[in-house]
Amino acid sequence: MRIVATLAAVILSTAAGIFWYGNSGEESQPATEPERDVANAPARPTSKESLEQRMKSIYQDSVIEEGMGSIASAKQKWKMIIAQDLPKGKYSIMARGKLKKYGDGP
Numbered sequence: 311m312r313i314v315a316t317l318a319a320v321i322l323s324t325a326a327g328i329f330w331y332g333n334s335g336e337e338s339q340p341a342t343e344p345e346r347d348v349a350n351a352p353a354r355p356t357s358k359e360s361l362e363q364r365m366k367s368i369y370q371d372s373v374i375e376e377g378m379g380s381i382a383s384a385k386q387k388w389k390m391i392i393a394q395d396l397p398k399g400k401y402s403i404m405a406r407g408k409l410k411k412y413g414d415g416p
Contacts, residue, residue: 358396365391365401372408385414 372387388405395402409415 361395362400365395365399369401369404372405376408381412385409385412 368387368391372384372391375381375384375387388409391401391405392409395405406415
């Protein structure tokens, strides 16, 4: 237990040193955030990638609903995907296939 307490104290003091600094005993001031390196920053997802992530999430939920026997709820989600996704989008195509399987397809 002492090791955990000692480790926690070390972590806290290290973390405090990262966020605060002082000059020769003067009052400490908060450290400023370093400039962001735009060239090495991770790329933001594009609108298409963001749309695909949302459709994937809805599709995964619909498959779970289908597996649990809640076909009506799954159908609603498939219809939502078809309405929101690109017409030739991966999840739109799969959702149309699922609806067709249950007799609600185009």
